[in-house]
Amino acid sequence: MTEAARDEMEVPPFRYTAALAGEIEAKWQDYWEEHGTFHAPNPTGPLADPDHPRAGAPKLLVMDMFPYPSGEGLHVGHPLGYIGTDCYSRYARMAGYNVLHPMGFDAFGLPAEQYALETGTHPRKTTEENVRRYRRQLRRLGLAYDNRRTFATTDPDYYRWTQWIFLQIFNSWFDPERRKARPIAELVEEFESGRRPTPDGRPWDQLSPVERRRIIDDHRLAYLAEAPVNWCPGLGTVLANEEVTAEGRSERGNFPVFTRTLRQWMMRITAYADRLLEDLDKLDWPEPIKLMQRNWIGRSTGAMIDFPTPAGPLRVFTTRPDTLFGATYMVAAPEHELVDALVPDAWPEGTKPAWTGGHATPREAVAAYRASIAGLTDVERQADARAKTGVFTGAYATNPVNGAQLPIFIADYVLAGYGTGAIMAVPGQDERDWEFAEVFDLPIIRTVQPPPDFDGKAYVGDGPAINSSGPHVSLDGLGVAEAKERIIGWLEESGNGHRAVTYRLRDWLFSRQRYWGEPFPIVYDETGLPVALPEEMLPVELPEMADFTPRAYDPDDADSEPEAPLSRNREWLTVELDLGDGPKVYTRDTNTMPNWAGSCWYELRYLDPDNDRMLVDPENERYWMGPTHEGDCGGVDLYVGGVEHAVLHLLYARFWHKVLYDLGYVSSCEPFRKLFNQGYIQAYAYTDPRGVYVPAHEVREVTEGGRTRYFHGDVEVRREYGKMGKSLKNVVTPDDMCAQYGADTFRVYEMSMGPLDVSRPWETRAVVGSLRFLQRLWRLVVDEHTGAVRVGDTEPDEQTRRLLHRTIQGVRADMENLRFNTAIAKLIELTNRLTATSPPGTPTPREVVEPLVLMVSPFAPHLGEELWQKLGHDGSLAYVEFPTADPAWLAVEQVTYPVQVNGKVRARIQVAADASEDQVRKAALAEVAGYLGGREPRKVIVVPGRMVSVVG
């Protein structure tokens, strides 16, 4: 007889098994879909429904970071956050909120295209298949989405609006006075009226149309620029800095990446740096995430200082203008534009041999140094980080504060992209400058007095200024902060510099030479300047192409040139249009948008997914996302996702949202009011002695003598801890869990493993604990042998009733704070109490089991619905009020006080809850007198309701 057959014979016919769970789950999933149970009503438009039970109720918008439907499918780690938001949403709906909990798919981008390339299938086809599979898997988990609002970013109806937003950004400029984006037409008007001077001062009407367009284009929030970009021949595309690893390789594929200057679309996110920084204070986000964004934006305050040179002023940015007297040399980035003009024909008198790099002329030295840098990979540069390299340009600059002649070097420790690409070097107060000064034997002047016990080199701390007096100004004796103020004052008066702020944040490189992305709604006319397509022409559909592969090259071929796949589609490339000045032939932009584009605004589309007149109806946006009080930015009420999006996605989305806010399309000035980062589910993986991974589920654990060893067959294997993945042979899928235990058990297990924001290891063998819990709950309602409902209107005993109300109160608090693990622990306790007090054969008190079923239902929704129905109720419990604790049963009559003597618990006393402190003290002392050796206690502390502490 097989085990399965035996099980079938022996297991009571109405036991809650995985098989029964599967039936119940399918039944309720169909029910919810059929009845549109989780449809949330909008205030207006096609999704409005005044008869809905939650129409007009307070709203709650709960979202997950939507998934990338990859070809690999889901493992048990993926839905952790989704289950969390689902439990929270179901709870909030029962607590009276109109809850919108939508889900969509982020389907454009590199991985989908890579997967398509690997399988030789068109990305549209594989994407559609993947989305279908994800939908099925998520439905199987009972996730309560309003599925009328589901979309993929690859739907033309969706990316039509992605392109529309691009056009709004393209047609806007940032007004620094008003600190906001304004329509580009208003800028044109300012130039026309003369209120705003043109860059070279000529009147607007004397400029040629092309000159005017260039000026306007230079102001746009989305603009074309020759930018140093990361060209990856192996992938055949340029990459954003964020997609390049510290080793200078592509994050995806690990191919070499080269720097190349190309004409690219850029987004002027730097214009919003200050607002992106300031508004972090208004957000209910985890502090570490805010800090990461602050660091990414990297605002530093200081001064710009101009140092006269023979080739014109060399401008530097410094955060330490107070150390100006300590500058002993200058360094420009090797790429700095002034360098070529600076370099003299011959080395000046007295040039130290070490400065020349052994070259006969400065020009040769500079060229050789540049070549040596270009030949290095970033890994080598990184490895060389210890030893500073560089070369003298042969030129000197003048320190404006004292006339000192400062040799100008080029060195790669100065970055072209930050500040002005040049620095004044102050070795006395900067460690990097000190190192360089040591290598090149340059003078070191301390301008801040280090403390007596300071034995380091460069001193970066605070202290009185020294050696800082000149003919125009003296800083001596001032602290760093005062010295900064005084020197900036002098710089501004004397015209040698000014206060300045710089940011680490760069403008966002927004184009990719890829196929699987949103095409730009841009064409070029005969001038080669960009022209926006009119809104009526959206969407610009991605043309079907049989050959969509990027032209990849030998990964090491640094001389290769990028080529966009769309540029090979001759038919699509040119288009005849009449844009108001007669029919003309235009060339389309052949770039596509990066995969961040679709996720930059999707929260808005959920609110009004079918609107074909606008992005989102303002009334719907105001209802779901609008500010609710003075000083509030508004936004999604709860946004759950992984920390890996702490910077990029969240920063880009905030930027787009702010542009839409400035232009008046949304009432919320931030997209995500509250952010929560869920942890990751990790897993063990096992390698055999050859280092090959073996299937984790085949590994046996043997514990002997307190030491645990692992075996695969007879072979001992080594355990590793890490991510779940195919290559590690340790994947467990939700489908496995649903088949083995049922979706409800799986959900309960994931939510009970630990706090939602903490990563933890997956352990399949522990899942059974959650099944046993649900089985006990089931057994409280259903007789396993007869299938009869065994709930009666009997009174629970007082202790059980009190426990019920304490549980209700505790579970409500836990749910509000997303502490699902402790909520479940409380529910198990109550279930265990009922199991003990209502054994089989006796009725289970309805008064307790009904609220228990309601409280369990956010975690185990299918079982909840089924039991609710068995308890005699019609329809779904999704809108039934969540239980409320009765204060009368929370109050206690007797309190047990532990009594500590000198920090150790020596006794327990029972006193009436309303006993006075004095009564408690007396009772406690009577109990522990023996521990005091007959002496009077020195001190007695009564913490009301908590404990008594006696000090002897």
Place this chain on the structure above:
RNA sequence: GGGGAAGUGGCGGAAUGGCAGACGCGCACGGUUCAGGUCCGUGUGCCCGAAAGGGCGUGAGGGUUCAACUCCCUCCUUCCCCACCA
């Protein structure tokens, strides 16, 4: 190098400064069972003890407090992020 998070039984984890280890896994014993466990019950931090009881215990060390997993200082370890940002 800078920043962040975290160290509690065999394991996952509980604990507004107030009885450390809730709840679950595992394990042990018992029940039901011919048997098995996706059942039920009891026990389960460590050490001494037959027990009653006692001692020790939240990475290490110090401090504040009647009282510290919790607050402060120093150190160690692990994970994550950023890394020549002037």
